[in-house]
Amino acid sequence: MSKFLQKNSSYLNQNSQLFGNEIILELDESFSGNLSSFQNQICNCHNCPLGQTRTNFVFGEGDPNAELLIVGEAPGEKEDLEGRPFVGRSGQLLDKILLAINRNRQKGTYICNIIKCRPPSNRNPNREEIDQCLPFLKHQINLVKPKLIVALGLVAAKNLLNLESSLKDLRGKVHSFNNVPLIVTYHPAFLLRSPGFKKEAWVDFQKIRDFLKD
Numbered sequence: 001m002s003k004f005l006q007k008n009s010s011y012l013n014q015n016s017q018l019f020g021n022e023i024i025l026e027l028d029e030s031f032s033g034n035l036s037s038f039q040n041q042i043c044n045c046h047n048c049p050l051g052q053t054r055t056n057f058v059f060g061e062g063d064p065n066a067e068l069l070i071v072g073e074a075p076g077e078k079e080d081l082e083g084r085p086f087v088g089r090s091g092q093l094l095d096k097i098l099l100a101i102n103r104n105r106q107k108g109t110y111i112c113n114i115i116k117c118r119p120p121s122n123r124n125p126n127r128e129e130i131d132q133c134l135p136f137l138k139h140q141i142n143l144v145k146p147k148l149i150v151a152l153g154l155v156a157a158k159n160l161l162n163l164e165s166s167l168k169d170l171r172g173k174v175h176s177f178n179n180v181p182l183i184v185t186y187h188p189a190f191l192l193r194s195p196g197f198k199k200e201a202w203v204d205f206q207k208i209r210d211f212l213k214d
Helices: 003-007 009-019 035-042 077-082 089-100 127-144 154-161 188-193 195-213
Strands: 068-072 109-113 148-152 175-177 180-185
Touching: 035 127, 068 127, 068 154, 089 188, 089 195, 109 127, 148 154, 148 195, 154 175, 154 180, 180 195, 188 195
Parallel strands: 068 109, 068 148, 148 180
Antiparallel strands: 175 180
């Protein structure tokens, strides 16, 4: 077992004592029990003003039985145009990182965002938007049943963990979201702006790789 896993084994042991080897998740019975039909169920959502300004609803994509589920903050311009998550430059970088840990978005990985519609001018999502979308994300996670969630960037991390903290303090630990282990790392868009942090991100993804091997 790696030092990273040893350091965080208390969380895993506690989860095992409470739930055994299975992660216990409660499905929202008002939502469909199938990812494809769930997408059709919510894709015309207008629960917040972003429903009026989006081009496309960005549900998420990937392996419906993925061990690794990646959560970003919100669709950007290209994602809004194509209706797919992480298709711009940051998505290309994410694909390269996934390939480096022997994964891709078709096999073993599912990719989505905290919210499913693009905020105007790519601003950070606000509280109302997140509150309306978070039940959708929770149900997606429940359907996929990942072994690990990875939060990309501080917006995703603090809203999943309900914590006001710095990315520095959140990295390097195993957190929990709805009883699923969660690891925090940098958003690819940040890495494009600040390439000096790519080495730290690679350390995180090596830990992610090792966690999934266990």
